[in-house]
Amino acid sequence: MNLFSRQYDAFLKDNSPLAEKMRPQHLDDFVGQSHILSEGKMLRRAIMADRLSSIILYGPPGTGKTTLARIIAQMTKKRFETLNAVTSGIKDIKEAVKDAIQQISLYSRQTIVFIDEIHRFNKTQQDALLPYVENGTIILIGATTENPYFEVNNALLSRSMIFELKALTTEDVATILHRAIDGVLAQEAKIDLAVDEDAIQLMADYSGGDARKALNALELAVLTTNSHHIAINDARESIQNKTAYYDKSGDKHYDVASAFIKSLRGSDPDAALIWLGKMIKSGEDPKFIARRLVIAASEDVGNADPHALNVAMNCFNAVHVIGMPEGRIPLAQATVYIACAPKSNAAYEAINKTMELLNHYNPEVPNHLKDKSYQSASKLGHGLGYLYPHHYPYGYVSQNYFPLDFNGEKLYNPKHVGYEKNINRYLDFIKKLDTEEEI
Numbered sequence: 001m002n003l004f005s006r007q008y009d010a011f012l013k014d015n016s017p018l019a020e021k022m023r024p025q026h027l028d029d030f031v032g033q034s035h036i037l038s039e040g041k042m043l044r045r046a047i048m049a050d051r052l053s054s055i056i057l058y059g060p061p062g063t064g065k066t067t068l069a070r071i072i073a074q075m076t077k078k079r080f081e082t083l084n085a086v087t088s089g090i091k092d093i094k095e096a097v098k099d100a101i102q103q104i105s106l107y108s109r110q111t112i113v114f115i116d117e118i119h120r121f122n123k124t125q126q127d128a129l130l131p132y133v134e135n136g137t138i139i140l141i142g143a144t145t146e147n148p149y150f151e152v153n154n155a156l157l158s159r160s161m162i163f164e165l166k167a168l169t170t171e172d173v174a175t176i177l178h179r180a181i182d183g184v185l186a187q188e189a190k191i192d193l194a195v196d197e198d199a200i201q202l203m204a205d206y207s208g209g210d211a212r213k214a215l216n217a218l219e220l221a222v223l224t225t226n227s228h229h230i231a232i233n234d235a236r237e238s239i240q241n242k243t244a245y246y247d248k249s250g251d252k253h254y255d256v257a258s259a260f261i262k263s264l265r266g267s268d269p270d271a272a273l274i275w276l277g278k279m280i281k282s283g284e285d286p287k288f289i290a291r292r293l294v295i296a297a298s299e300d301v302g303n304a305d306p307h308a309l310n311v312a313m314n315c316f317n318a319v320h321v322i323g324m325p326e327g328r329i330p331l332a333q334a335t336v337y338i339a340c341a342p343k344s345n346a347a348y349e350a351i352n353k354t355m356e357l358l359n360h361y362n363p364e365v366p367n368h369l370k371d372k373s374y375q376s377a378s379k380l381g382h383g384l385g386y387l388y389p390h391h392y393p394y395g396y397v398s399q400n401y402f403p404l405d406f407n408g409e410k411l412y413n414p415k416h417v418g419y420e421k422n423i424n425r426y427l428d429f430i431k432k433l434d435t436e437e438e439i
Contacts, residue, residue, distance in 0.1 A: 018219040019212045021184045022176065023067045025074055031179075031211070032172040033064060036163050043163055050076050054133050054140040056118070056148045056157070059165030060283060062210030065143040068165075069114040072141065079103050079111040085120035093128045100138045111138050118142035119151035126153045133159050147285060167209025174204040176211050177218055185222065193228050199235035206239045208283070256282070261292060265300045269339035276335050286327045290316035293334045297341075304344035304418030311337045342418030350412040357411075363403030396430050 036043045046052045057065040073080035100111035207214035221238035260275035297312035315334035319327040372383030387397045414420040
């Protein structure tokens with residue numbers, strides 16, 4: 001088995017992809033993520049001092065989440081265990097915890113458990129980690145491309161620090177490509193390789209901030225080019241299609257999302273589909289898009305078409321269940337429905353007015369609206385004088401529902417569009433009933 005193991009390790013070393021060979025072994029060689037790893041930053045200090053607590057690394061593919069975990073493994077005096085949420089389950093978690101307990105019992109040595117793609121663990125699997133993270137049996141490092149605030153249990157989040165890794169800049173990716181050319185390809189592979197600078201810039205730009213994609217493109221260009229000179233056309237052929245990626249935490253992310261929302265609000269389904277397509281092709285989190293649709297359905301469509309919120313919520317649930325690429329279909333359906341629906345922001349305006357009002361007004365409940373079901377409430381006069389609407393014609397009776405000392409400001413002003421036409425008609429109808437009762 002040892003012989004086979006050595007042969008296997010040797011094979012992997014010789015035949016592993018360029019991206020794997022380029023993984024740095026020390027923080028000083030790590031490219032990018034200076035906002036969390038530069039000198040003096042908390043994460044770097046914790047790694048260097050071997051005082052790391054449980055963390056979640058969150059960011060798009062190819063930004064160094066797994067690499068950072070491996071660097072920690074190299075630098076820590078703690079035992080390091082790796083699980084992948086795609087292939088691991090409760091049994092694997094229990095085995096890791098059992099080994100961690102043994103390490104503490106025998107050697108007073110903690111175990112770091114690195115879980116790649118932790119968002120793939122369901123609630124039960126995540127809950128299985130919780131007591132051991134909480135009592136310090138294990139230190140958790142979770143890596144995820146999904147927003148952890150939506151995909152990781154709140155209990156785990158509250159016991160972990162969240163660090164967001166950002167898409168690499170074009171300059172970062174170009175630096176990594178230069179290192180691959182001058183280091184791995186020139187030294188390990190013994191290739192006297194010349195790569196034109198415009199070819200490097202093209203691969204860096206087309207990678208969309210994903211170092212792995214750029215390195216794969218470089219490797220493909222080297223393997224499929226007869227000469228040891230890579231020109232821009234070789235680079236272009238190795239990429240085929242540009243990744244329409246944008247930094248999800250930067251201006252382009254918000255600009256495209258803004259264009260999408262404004263197209264929905266402006267009732268232009270074709271334009272909305274263009275921006276939807278760009279977000280999908282750019283690798284945007286589909287649940288981020290679905291959440292924007294839920295907001296638009298309520299903020300911009302509102303009660304002009306109350307069914308729009310159902311469509312948006314069903315879209316969110318469908319995307320969560322089926323994932324991508326099929327999730328693009330319910331996203332498109334909801335986008336078209338919301339763009340084509342009549343629009344009213346009356347409910348949105350109403351809650352904004354209400355919240356502004358409550359900044360300087362503390363409403364008190366009048367006696368007739370108070371709960372009289374609990375003991376001694378009736379002795380205090382709670383509920384006395386309340387008129388039950390269903391005892392009256394049309395299920396309505398004129399009665400004050402406002403707090404004490406309310407100034408009577410009108411908060412909800414439905415528009416004369418879509419279903420809100422019906423709401424307006426009903427409100428006019430009950431006003432007439434009020435007038436008839438006064439007469």
